[in-house]
Amino acid sequence: MAQVEIFSAEVCPYAHRTRLALLEKGVDFTLTEIDLKNKPSWFKDVSPYGKVPSVRVGKDIVYESAIVNEYIDEVFPNPPMMPKDPARRALARVWIDFCNTRLNVTTHGYLRAQDTETQVKLRAELDAHLRFMETEGFAKMGPGPYWMAEGVTLVDVAYYPSFERFCNIEHYRGYRIPDDCVRLKAWIAAMRERPSVKSIANSADFYIKRAAAYALPQKAAAE
Ligand SMILES: N[C@@H](CCC(=O)N[C@@H](CS)C(=O)NCC(=O)O)C(=O)O
Numbered sequence: 001m002a003q004v005e006i007f008s009a010e011v012c013p014y015a016h017r018t019r020l021a022l023l024e025k026g027v028d029f030t031l032t033e034i035d036l037k038n039k040p041s042w043f044k045d046v047s048p049y050g051k052v053p054s055v056r057v058g059k060d061i062v063y064e065s066a067i068v069n070e071y072i073d074e075v076f077p078n079p080p081m082m083p084k085d086p087a088r089r090a091l092a093r094v095w096i097d098f099c100n101t102r103l104n105v106t107t108h109g110y111l112r113a114q115d116t117e118t119q120v121k122l123r124a125e126l127d128a129h130l131r132f133m134e135t136e137g138f139a140k141m142g143p144g145p146y147w148m149a150e151g152v153t154l155v156d157v158a159y160y161p162s163f164e165r166f167c168n169i170e171h172y173r174g175y176r177i178p179d180d181c182v183r184l185k186a187w188i189a190a191m192r193e194r195p196s197v198k199s200i201a202n203s204a205d206f207y208i209k210r211a212a213a214y215a216l217p218q219k220a221a222a223e
Contacts, residue, residue, distance in 0.1 A: 001075075002058030004029040007046055009036050010202070011210055013104070013161035014065040015053035020157040021069045023196035025076045029055075066096050069154045081154045092148060095137055096158045103129050104162055110175075111168055111215045123175060130181050138183035145183075145190035152194070160191045165211075167204035172215035 004022065008015035008031050022029050034043060034052050047054035047063050054063040055072070062071045073081045083089050106129055110122035142149030146156050169175045177185060191197055 004072075005032065005046075005056045006030070007032050007034050007043070007052055007054045007056075009034050009052045011207075012036075012052050013165055014051070016161035016164070016200070017065045017157050018053040018055065018068050018072070019200055020160065020196050021072050021081065021154065023199060024081065024152060024157065024194075025072065025079070027072070027076050066093075066100060066154075066158065069157065073154060080150075081152065081157070083148060083150045083153065088148070088150070091141065092153055092155050095141075095147065095155045098129075098133070098137075099158050099162065103133070103159070107162060107166075107169060110173060111211060114217055119173065123173070126169075126175065127178055130177060130184060134181045134184050138187065145186050147187070156187075156191060160197060163188050163191070164197075164201065165207050168207050168211040168215060171204070171208050172211065 004027055006015070006018055006022065006029055008019060010033065019031070034040070036052070039050060044050060046056055046061055049063060051063065053065055053068055054061065055068050057075065060071075062068045070082065082092055106122055106125045110119065110126060113119045113122055137147065138144065141147055146152050147159070148155060166177070192201075
């Protein structure tokens with residue numbers, strides 16, 4: 001098998017997903033850190049969208065984290081990280097899509113919004129997303145602590161990076177995960193204990209410093 005190369009950036013939650021999938025699989029890989037503010041000219045050859053993550057395995061180049069992770073799961077089938085049953089696999093994809101198209105869109109907007117009206121709207125939207133995850137996701141998909149009854153899957157590694165960065169929303173917006181999201185909180189705690197997560201975890205301070213540029217009003221961020 002050819003060497004797996006990942007093109008990544010430490011701050012990126014999407015690249016974080018792929019690093020976690022590789023670590024959970026115990027796959028050896030080389031990592032090239034991309035400076036997203038000054039991308040090398042060759043980067044387009046391995047990432048046509050100009051984004052991280054991208055992986056190269058021999059002649060294969062795969063990008064878009066959710067797709068990269070399914071590719072990794074297929075090329076390195078042990079341990080499996082998607083349910084075998086087609087309906088359960090479809091559900092896993094629904095939840096990964098929810099993270100991409102709903103949760104991350106709301107948290108991204110909430111952290112960048114500078115006007116109170118938008119912040120209030122996105123705060124309510126975030127409450128609704130987290131409660132939906134609690135009642136439609138965690139409560140129905142398995143006994144816990146992971147998303148699915150099958151154990152750690154690509155759903156867990158898709159969501160975890162967003163929650164390692166949740167400190168930004170707590171710090172800059174004073175937001176707290178609702179108390180009734182009990183399963184969600186237990187899942188975060190369980191994920192934090194995984195060796196894969198621990199081996200590449202960053203501190204809250206690391207994220208909070210880097211988020212200042214977009215979470216604070218422009219003038220304050222520059223100071
Ligand atoms: N949908 C993509 C999102 C990846 C993404 O947005 N990566 C960001 C960093 S977090 C990036 O590479 N941005 C560089 C750019 O857009 O120029 C995925 O899931 O892989």
